[in-house]
Amino acid sequence: MDGDLKGLGPDGSISFKNLCFAVIGLGVIGGSLAKALRRLGAGRIIGLDRDEATLQAAKEQGLLDEALSAPGPSLKAADVVICAIYPEAVRTFIGSNAVWFKEDALLTDVTGIKGTLPYDIQAALPAGMEFIAGHPMAGREAKGLAMSSEQIFWGANYIIVPTPSNSEGAKAWLHSFAKALGCKHTVEIDPEEHDEIIAYVSQLTHVTAVALMDSPSYNENTRYFIAGSFRDGTRVADINPELWCDLFLSNREKLAAEVEKYIEQLQAWHKALAAGDGEAMKAMMRLAGERRRGLNSDKV
Amino acid sequence: MDGDLKGLGPDGSISFKNLCFAVIGLGVIGGSLAKALRRLGAGRIIGLDRDEATLQAAKEQGLLDEALSAPGPSLKAADVVICAIYPEAVRTFIGSNAVWFKEDALLTDVTGIKGTLPYDIQAALPAGMEFIAGHPMAGREAKGLAMSSEQIFWGANYIIVPTPSNSEGAKAWLHSFAKALGCKHTVEIDPEEHDEIIAYVSQLTHVTAVALMDSPSYNENTRYFIAGSFRDGTRVADINPELWCDLFLSNREKLAAEVEKYIEQLQAWHKALAAGDGEAMKAMMRLAGERRRGLNSDKV
Numbered sequence: 001m002d003g004d005l006k007g008l009g010p011d012g013s014i015s016f017k018n019l020c021f022a023v024i025g026l027g028v029i030g031g032s033l034a035k036a037l038r039r040l041g042a043g044r045i046i047g048l049d050r051d052e053a054t055l056q057a058a059k060e061q062g063l064l065d066e067a068l069s070a071p072g073p074s075l076k077a078a079d080v081v082i083c084a085i086y087p088e089a090v091r092t093f094i095g096s097n098a099v100w101f102k103e104d105a106l107l108t109d110v111t112g113i114k115g116t117l118p119y120d121i122q123a124a125l126p127a128g129m130e131f132i133a134g135h136p137m138a139g140r141e142a143k144g145l146a147m148s149s150e151q152i153f154w155g156a157n158y159i160i161v162p163t164p165s166n167s168e169g170a171k172a173w174l175h176s177f178a179k180a181l182g183c184k185h186t187v188e189i190d191p192e193e194h195d196e197i198i199a200y201v202s203q204l205t206h207v208t209a210v211a212l213m214d215s216p217s218y219n220e221n222t223r224y225f226i227a228g229s230f231r232d233g234t235r236v237a238d239i240n241p242e243l244w245c246d247l248f249l250s251n252r253e254k255l256a257a258e259v260e261k262y263i264e265q266l267q268a269w270h271k272a273l274a275a276g277d278g279e280a281m282k283a284m285m286r287l288a289g290e291r292r293r294g295l296n297s298d299k300v
Numbered sequence: 301m302d303g304d305l306k307g308l309g310p311d312g313s314i315s316f317k318n319l320c321f322a323v324i325g326l327g328v329i330g331g332s333l334a335k336a337l338r339r340l341g342a343g344r345i346i347g348l349d350r351d352e353a354t355l356q357a358a359k360e361q362g363l364l365d366e367a368l369s370a371p372g373p374s375l376k377a378a379d380v381v382i383c384a385i386y387p388e389a390v391r392t393f394i395g396s397n398a399v400w401f402k403e404d405a406l407l408t409d410v411t412g413i414k415g416t417l418p419y420d421i422q423a424a425l426p427a428g429m430e431f432i433a434g435h436p437m438a439g440r441e442a443k444g445l446a447m448s449s450e451q452i453f454w455g456a457n458y459i460i461v462p463t464p465s466n467s468e469g470a471k472a473w474l475h476s477f478a479k480a481l482g483c484k485h486t487v488e489i490d491p492e493e494h495d496e497i498i499a500y501v502s503q504l505t506h507v508t509a510v511a512l513m514d515s516p517s518y519n520e521n522t523r524y525f526i527a528g529s530f531r532d533g534t535r536v537a538d539i540n541p542e543l544w545c546d547l548f549l550s551n552r553e554k555l556a557a558e559v560e561k562y563i564e565q566l567q568a569w570h571k572a573l574a575a576g577d578g579e580a581m582k583a584m585m586r587l588a589g590e591r592r593r594g595l596n597s598d599k600v
Contacts, residue, residue, distance in 0.1 A: 201525040217561060225501040229509070230502065230505045236528070237588040241589070244585060245585070249578055253573075262512070265514050269510075270559045274552075281544075282545050293538055
């Protein structure tokens with residue numbers, strides 16, 4: 001992507017009207033992207049989904065110029081290909097279909113755990129095509145096109161996860177694209193650190209909620225005592241076991257490390273309680289309070 | 301309280317107009333009680349608070365028939381004395397002032413951890429006076445009379461914490477009183493089990509939030525990745541260290557036991573992650589999901 005900047009002008013804005021996009025997967029994120037691209041005036045939008053009813057609905061909503069139920073030569077028109085499908089599916093899709101992509105296509109994804117994906121995909125692409133990983137910190141608890149909305153991007157952060165082989169142009173393009181979607185902040189981070197942070201900030205917090213609900217202390221009387229702290233702390237305890245099992249396993253070493261660090265924090269509490277060490281408890285609460293207030297006032 | 305049922309009629313309703321109440325402490329709970337008692341048509345409301353400005357404000361709002369800044373003979377008029385002050389203050393206040401109470405006064409409190417309080421207080425009272433412990437599962441994050449509202453009781457649960465020495469009459473009266481306040485459900489539980497449940501449902505959930513914020517993984521980049529699960533899981537991480545340290549220490553053995561059980565849950569996760577045991581993870585998520593859905597649909 002050294003010469004052609006995919007519509008990115010010197011002022012940092014993208015000329016959407018001259019670009020053709022292919023959105024692979026029209027779920028909640030893919031559908032939201034198609035809606036945003038339509039609003040942004042994209043020259044052409046190709047949508048691909050295995051589900052015929054989804055394709056039909058997307059067409060009826062005027063989101064697509066072309067609807068595909070399988071990869072094929074039409075994809076050659078796409079300057080930018082956005083894969084809004086599950087992590088392993090991204091690997092398979094791009095690995096098997098590079099033959100259908102434009103010779104200098106820019107490819108990106110929206111998956112929440114990266115692992116070696118960005119390296120593997122770039123290695124599998126012909127010279128001239130570039131893959132740059134990223135994702136919005138956005139989503140919906142429910143899934144599917146019907147739940148999609150371009151508003152999910154508004155004010156969200158967009159994470160760009162480049163590797164050393166990514167061009168400056170591709171990075172600049174993804175920053176501008178995220179801002180055009182309505183995202184408030186963009187941040188660049190390498191895949192390794194990305195997955196570490198996700199392990200802590202998202203995966204661990206789902207594990208802690210599940211673990212709270214699973215305590216052997218939970219009994220028939222519990223419900224009479226439940227107030228805000230328990231409701232908040234377990235709000236994400238009811239998750240899709242199949243999906244989250246895959247997400248956890250795909251990042252299991254990093255998540256295990258976070259669980260370990262968290263156990264250490266709890267052991268410090270246990271020790272302070274056993275010793276009646278109020279000063280130690282207060283120090284832990286003061287640090288947490290300071291950080292949490294910083295979060296509240298955070299403008300990012 | 302065997303003969304006089306403090307206005308409790310055979311139909312389970314309380315005749316408030318014939319009763320004199322003393323509310324000790326006009327903070328968020330005490331103030332809310334005074335407001336509710338006024339609406340319920342209490343015959344007389346005496347309010348006691350050490351803070352003159354609070355007393356003045358309560359009088360101006362028409363909540364009190366008599367305002368006291370210290371205990372004295374006026375308290376003799378009170379059929380029911382409700383202590384809405386900190387746990388240790390309840391012990392001291394009742395222990396030092398029984399001389400001012402009506403000879404057959406009914407006393408109660410609203411403190412969230414009971415310990416040996418119900419036993420100690422009853423033992424310190426002259427024969428004829430009865431203390432029955434309880435509290436609403438209600439409150440506000442902010443404190444003080446200005447934040448009080450009788451609406452905090454509406455739809456809340458009220459926990460009654462009797463000991464074997466409490467009379468049936470006192471228990472029945474407190475059930476009716478809670479319902480009159482607008483509480484939806486009342487539940488009776490002994491002090492030991494009460495404090496165990498609070499250790500799990502309230503205290504542990506504050507510790508888990510603090511521990512999440514205190515992870516050494518928290519860094520400058522964390523904030524860009526924060527979404528609902530982290531915000532929810534740390535919502536109560538910013539608490540008053542002095543107050544909560546006292547609450548934790550007053551129940552430290554039971555809280556330490558809950559922290560231990562919670563660590564065991566997390567160790568099960570760590571083991572499953574290390575072994576790549578997806579079935580174990582899914583089983584933990586299924587149990588949590590089932591319980592959490594039960595909580596959502598719970599009508600209590």
